[in-house]
Amino acid sequence: MRHALTFEPGKDHSQNTLLHIAQLTFAHFGLAHPPDCIIILESEIPMGSGLGSGAAVSTAIARALALFLDRPLTVEALNTLVYETEKVHHGTPSGIDNTVIVYEQPVFFLRAQPIERLRIARPFTLLVGDSGHSTPTKITVGDVRRLLETALERTSPLIHRIGEIVRAARQSIEQGTLAELGTLMNENHELLQKLTVSSPALDILCEAALEAGALGAKASGGGRGGNMLALVEAARAAHVQHALKAAGATQVIQTTVKP
16 A cells, blocks of 8 residues: 655644644754655554554664655654654553564563563564454543443452453563463453454464464453464464465465563
């Protein structure tokens, strides 16, 4: 997909994230009348699926402009610029997406506390499987909130256990115990099912990944469609990827998280 957009100096571009990040970057460098340039974007990240595609594109544009202009851009300044564009997408963003993408590291996030970057003990491979279906995140979040309001005794323990799993997963990542991490992912997915965050398509993909030898699999992103994650041994990645496509995944992305 290719779009041609025109940046007009002096015009408010805050409602278009692509132009907005360009405007913020030019302003950061004090350029009221920047030189002409053409930016061509190519991305494999599914849009609108809760995988941070907006923050990734904004980061890429700001970095490309800094290189084009031959200006230094620190990661701290870049993180601030991308966070400003995230406000267009999310209103009051958590800051997770931009921090993970700009620093190129996974993070541990607790609301109202500083974001902590994780230490990676050993590389691990993830497959991201796209179910081909999506539900706006705000709908899923709203439904879960209503579940908490109407069935607190049943749902509160589930949320609490998810928090425990996240803390245990952090320890597994920092210690390199990937089999344990996979087990935690599986339990997390079961809890997401009980909270109505998963979907039949996601369940099928997770089951297919596990049957093909994945260490763990769970729903990811916005839920009720969208994407799932499978933790795999690098040697079995191709086999699991084939199984996901056979089970209906419209796209499978392989990535390795490194120290």
